[in-house]
Amino acid sequence: MTNNKNIIIIAEQQNSKIKSISYELLSKGKDIAEKTGADLFAVLLGEQLDNEANELIYYGADKVFLYQHSSFRDFDPQNFKLNIVNLVQEQKPDLLLLGASHLGRSLAPRLAAALQAGLSADCVGIEVDDEGNIIQIRPAFSGSVLAYVKTKTKPVIATLRYKSTQSRKRDTSRKGEVITREAETIPSLITILRKQKSGDINLTEADIIVSGGRGFKKADDLSILAELAKTCGGVIGASRPLVDDGWIGKEHQVGFSGNTVKPKVYIACGISGSSQHLAGMRRSDIIIAINTDPSAPIFKIADYGIVGDLYEIVPNLISEIKGRIL
Amino acid sequence: MLKIIVPIKQVVDLSHIKFDDDGVGTIENTTGGEINPFDLNALEVAVQIKDKLGATINVISMGEQGADSILKDAIARGATEAFLLEDSAFKDSDTLATSYTIASTIRKMGDFDLIVCGEKSVDGDTGQVGPEIAEHLGIPHVAYVSKIEEIGEKLVLVSDMDGEQHTVECSFPILLTVTKNINTPRLPSLRDKLNSRKAKVEIWHSDDLISEANINRFGNAGSPTFVDKITLPSEGGRKGKTFKGSDLETVKELTNELEKDEILKGFSTK
Structure with missing residues (x-):
C-alpha cells in the first residue's frame, strides 16, 4: 500500500546507542499518525547503527532512513541539516518532530529557516483537530500560559519536551524497513576537541x-x-x-x-x-x-x-x- | 577590530503580568520593558571581548517605539551602536519572520565577525531565533555556549550538549547562543546611564531592508505559525492535602498519605 502522508521524527543517538527521547517522539508521532492515517518515519544519523536502527521499528517506525558517516558520530548542525532538508523535500512530511533537547533545539531552527517552515519549540503536547490540522501546545511566559499554535504551511516543525509522552512498548515482532541513504557531507566548520560528562546536575x-x-x-x-x-x-x-x-x-x-x-x-x-x-x-x-x-x-x-x-x-x-x- | 552583533529583545518582567482566566495577559505596575535577562548574558560576552581585544558592538531590537529605551540601556552597558527595527510591517512576526528580518538587517550592516544571542527569551521561551539567523546568513553556529576558553584567530568554546560538555574550535564568522551560566552581567554605572540617554538609536523601517530582503517574508505574511488560543495551565487535580505542625506525628501523617498514594514508591536511596 502506498501512502503519501507521512510524519518524520528525528531520532537521537549517543555513542551509537539510540537515546530514549527518540522513542517518546515515535510514540507521539504514532498518536498523530493513527489519527491522520500517515506513515511514521524515523531519521537516524550516526555511525555503526545497523542493528540499533531496528529498535526504531520495534518502537513504532514504519521506515527508518539511516545515514551513516564517521563525521556523524557527534552532532554537526550544518551537516545534519543538509541531509534532513534533502529528505524532507523528497518525502514532504506533514510533521517533522524533534526532541526539545540541546541537539533538537539547535537543529530544528536551522531546518525551519532552510525550509522556510514554521517551528514551535518546546511543545508539551501535539494534537490533531477535526479538520486534521496539527496543533502544537507549548508553554509561554515561562509556563504561565499554554499557547495553542497552528501552522499555515507544511511541514509543521516542532520540538517536544522530554517526558511529554510515554514511549510505547518495545515490540520485536513489528515489521518495518531500514533504508540506508548515502550521507552527503560538507567540511565541518566546527571541530570537537574534547568531550566530557557534564559535571552539572540536570x-x-x-x-x-x-x-x-x-x-x-x-x-x-x-x-x-x-x-x-x-x-x-x-x-x-x-x-x-x-x-x-x-x-x-x-x-x-x-x-x-x-x-x-x-x-x-x-x-x-x-x-x-x-x-x-x-x-x-x-x-x-x-x-x-x-x-x-x-x-x-x-x-x-x-x-x-x-x-x-x-x-x-x-x-x-x-x-x-x-x-x-x- | 572585531565586529560583534547582539540582537536583543524587549520583554516585560513576568511579575508585572497578570493573566485572567482566559489566559489574556495584562501588564500592570510598570513603566516599560526591559532587556530580556538572557540577552544580558549575550551582551556581557560581547562587552568582555570588547574590553579585551577591542570591538564594535551593534545591538539590534525589533519592536515599537518604547524599545529605544532598552537599546539605550544596552549602550549604557557597553554596546557601541543601536538599531531599532520599527515598522507595522514587522508586526506579528513569529520566529521565522523575526530571524529573517534580523538576518536581513545584519546583511545590510555589512561585514561582521561574531553574533551573540541569549539562550532564549523569558516571554516566548523559544530560543530558536539565534540558530535561525545563522541559517539565513549561511554561517555556522554553536548553541548553549557556557564558556569561552580562547578568542583570537580561532575561538575555543565549551558548549553544553545534553549532559555532555563539548569543547569546540571554530573560526569567524560565527553565531553563538550563550547560556545564563556563562557570566554575570555587570550593571551600568550611573555616568554611563546618564550618557546613554543622549545616545542615538538608528531607526530602520522595512523600506530600509528592501535591498537585502523579500518584504513578503516580514511580519504576519512571513510567519507560518500563529497562536490559535491561549489557556492557563490547569491546576486541577492537585490533591491539596494540608497538615499543620512540625513534630514527628504530623510528619508521619504526611508520609502515611505519601505511602498510601504510592508517592514513596518512586523514591530510591542512592
Whole structure:
C-alpha cells in the first residue's frame, strides 16, 4: 500500500546507542499518525547503527532512513541539516518532530529557516483537530500560559519536551524497513576537541527535585536539604534568592530565569512560591510544600502541604522516609 | 577590530503580568520593558571581548517605539551602536519572520565577525531565533555556549550538549547562543546611564531592508505559525492535602498519605 502522508521524527543517538527521547517522539508521532492515517518515519544519523536502527521499528517506525558517516558520530548542525532538508523535500512530511533537547533545539531552527517552515519549540503536547490540522501546545511566559499554535504551511516543525509522552512498548515482532541513504557531507566548520560528562546536575530531566528557598537561614543549613535529596534519590533545586546570595550555583535555580522543570515529585522546602518560581515548577506531577506561612502561594498548587518549621520537618521527614523505603 | 552583533529583545518582567482566566495577559505596575535577562548574558560576552581585544558592538531590537529605551540601556552597558527595527510591517512576526528580518538587517550592516544571542527569551521561551539567523546568513553556529576558553584567530568554546560538555574550535564568522551560566552581567554605572540617554538609536523601517530582503517574508505574511488560543495551565487535580505542625506525628501523617498514594514508591536511596 502506498501512502503519501507521512510524519518524520528525528531520532537521537549517543555513542551509537539510540537515546530514549527518540522513542517518546515515535510514540507521539504514532498518536498523530493513527489519527491522520500517515506513515511514521524515523531519521537516524550516526555511525555503526545497523542493528540499533531496528529498535526504531520495534518502537513504532514504519521506515527508518539511516545515514551513516564517521563525521556523524557527534552532532554537526550544518551537516545534519543538509541531509534532513534533502529528505524532507523528497518525502514532504506533514510533521517533522524533534526532541526539545540541546541537539533538537539547535537543529530544528536551522531546518525551519532552510525550509522556510514554521517551528514551535518546546511543545508539551501535539494534537490533531477535526479538520486534521496539527496543533502544537507549548508553554509561554515561562509556563504561565499554554499557547495553542497552528501552522499555515507544511511541514509543521516542532520540538517536544522530554517526558511529554510515554514511549510505547518495545515490540520485536513489528515489521518495518531500514533504508540506508548515502550521507552527503560538507567540511565541518566546527571541530570537537574534547568531550566530557557534564559535571552539572540536570534539573530538567530529574524525576525528583528537592528545592530550598528563603526559609533557610544560612548556606550551611542546606546540608539537610542535600540529605533529604539523597534520601529520596533526587537532585537539589533552589529558588532565586539562594542563588543570588551565592549559597548555591545557578545550575540549581528553578524558575523564571532559571530552569523549567517537570519532575515526578517536587519538594519545596521554605519556598513561598513567587510567580517567578512557580513558573519554573508548576508542571511537576506531584508537589509537596513545606512552609511556615499557611498563606504562602506554594500551597495553592501543592498536592501535599505541611505548615511548620522546615528545620524540624525535614529531619523528621528524612527519618520517616528512610524507615519506610528501606 | 572585531565586529560583534547582539540582537536583543524587549520583554516585560513576568511579575508585572497578570493573566485572567482566559489566559489574556495584562501588564500592570510598570513603566516599560526591559532587556530580556538572557540577552544580558549575550551582551556581557560581547562587552568582555570588547574590553579585551577591542570591538564594535551593534545591538539590534525589533519592536515599537518604547524599545529605544532598552537599546539605550544596552549602550549604557557597553554596546557601541543601536538599531531599532520599527515598522507595522514587522508586526506579528513569529520566529521565522523575526530571524529573517534580523538576518536581513545584519546583511545590510555589512561585514561582521561574531553574533551573540541569549539562550532564549523569558516571554516566548523559544530560543530558536539565534540558530535561525545563522541559517539565513549561511554561517555556522554553536548553541548553549557556557564558556569561552580562547578568542583570537580561532575561538575555543565549551558548549553544553545534553549532559555532555563539548569543547569546540571554530573560526569567524560565527553565531553563538550563550547560556545564563556563562557570566554575570555587570550593571551600568550611573555616568554611563546618564550618557546613554543622549545616545542615538538608528531607526530602520522595512523600506530600509528592501535591498537585502523579500518584504513578503516580514511580519504576519512571513510567519507560518500563529497562536490559535491561549489557556492557563490547569491546576486541577492537585490533591491539596494540608497538615499543620512540625513534630514527628504530623510528619508521619504526611508520609502515611505519601505511602498510601504510592508517592514513596518512586523514591530510591542512592
